[in-house]
Amino acid sequence: MCESCGCGDPGLVPVEIHERILASNDERAAHNRQHFAGAGMVAINLMGSPGAGKTAVLETTARRSGEKRLGAMTGDLATERDAERLKAVGIPSVGITTGSACHLDATLVHAALHDAPWNVLDFLFIENVGNLVCPAIYDLGQTANVVALSVTEGVDKPLKYPVMFRVAELVLITKVDLLPHLPGVEMEELYANLAKVTPGPRIIEFSAVSGVGVKEWIRWLEGLATGRSGKAAFIGGASS
Amino acid sequence: MHEYSVVQSLMQRVEAEALAHKARAVDRITVGLGELSGVDPELLLSAFELFRQMVPLCRNAQLQIREIPAAWRCRVCDTEISKGEVLRCKICQKPAQLACGDEILLDRIELEVP
Numbered sequence A: 001m002c003e004s005c006g007c008g009d010p011g012l013v014p015v016e017i018h019e020r021i022l023a024s025n026d027e028r029a030a031h032n033r034q035h036f037a038g039a040g041m042v043a044i045n046l047m048g049s050p051g052a053g054k055t056a057v058l059e060t061t062a063r064r065s066g067e068k069r070l071g072a073m074t075g076d077l078a079t080e081r082d083a084e085r086l087k088a089v090g091i092p093s094v095g096i097t098t099g100s101a102c103h104l105d106a107t108l109v110h111a112a113l114h115d116a117p118w119n120v121l122d123f124l125f126i127e128n129v130g131n132l133v134c135p136a137i138y139d140l141g142q143t144a145n146v147v148a149l150s151v152t153e154g155v156d157k158p159l160k161y162p163v164m165f166r167v168a169e170l171v172l173i174t175k176v177d178l179l180p181h182l183p184g185v186e187m188e189e190l191y192a193n194l195a196k197v198t199p200g201p202r203i204i205e206f207s208a209v210s211g212v213g214v215k216e217w218i219r220w221l222e223g224l225a226t227g228r229s230g231k232a233a234f235i236g237g238a239s240s
Numbered sequence B: 001m002h003e004y005s006v007v008q009s010l011m012q013r014v015e016a017e018a019l020a021h022k023a024r025a026v027d028r029i030t031v032g033l034g035e036l037s038g039v040d041p042e043l044l045l046s047a048f049e050l051f052r053q054m055v056p057l058c059r060n061a062q063l064q065i066r067e068i069p070a071a072w073r074c075r076v077c078d079t080e081i082s083k084g085e086v087l088r089c090k091i092c093q094k095p096a097q098l099a100c101g102d103e104i105l106l107d108r109i110e111l112e113v114p
Ligand SMILES: Nc1nc2c(ncn2[C@@H]2O[C@H](COP(=O)(O)OP(=O)(O)OP(=O)(O)O)[C@@H](O)[C@H]2O)c(=O)[nH]1
Pocket: A048, A049, A050, A051, A052, A053, A054, A055, A056, A057, A082, A129, A130, A174, A175, A176, A177, A178, A206, A207, A208, A209, A210
């Protein structure tokens, strides 16, 4: 007897599940988290649109981070170009070619972890596939989510992609050296829009060209390692 | 389009459940989707149409989506923050937290059991 709708069909059995559909990704992310904790490394999930300047942020970080041991994984649909760029500035890197998948998931990151070219690291940067939508919904086991948003993308992006900005522990506003050429871009408006989609956002204005914000970014990373950084308050949602 | 990979995970879970119950077929699948889940209901439905053809037990299954609106509340005094406002409580000045709206849930399935 169907209990839920009373339809009287003797063969219908309702089964209550109430589980996250991505539960198996969550489990693998938890396993990755153990890897990171075991190796004492801070893992950053760096997300943003195609061309937002994610790889440029990491190149700049390599030049300015002193003694810290950095490593990277770069997710890309078709090439390993970003991994090559990072190796060129001295960051041991593995490219993850996703084929048709528009995001990294915990399984892809785990596979890359096991053939990574490093032993110990202070910071592991996981450059996600350039995409402002779905990378946000797959937990990789990261310590923190960072979203790069370049000033040329327009100040309305937080309102159009609230899912991505909601999960950001830090928003890096990149390419700020270009602001003098962008009379239509009002930073105040961008800050206001961010405040409507993510509570108490931490924001750093950054430029790989002028070096603005690099110190602050590195200080924020160091704070993560010692547990001082993060958002103004605990972030996380109803089911995360 | 990540709706395909979400449907794939869904189908694996549903199929395993159906086999465990020795079901003849899956009749209905109910999924809860939050407004801020990042999963689009229409796209999920079209991905489902495609995938159910490949899972014999689900060939005639219906996918029902329960849409869950997002709600932000103050973590201190529980006041709700209206849509489109700054996510900070006007009374306590504390950042709000999401009370609901990021769910991607398998609620229940209905099985035809011999
Ligand atoms: N003016 C300026 N240009 C920048 C800056 N950072 C990056 N760019 C340029 O923006 C373009 C894209 O930079 P990338 O670092 O490749 O961006 P990405 O986000 O890694 O791109 P994908 O991985 O392909 O999604 C390149 O032409 C960079 O030279 C910056 O701070 N200022």
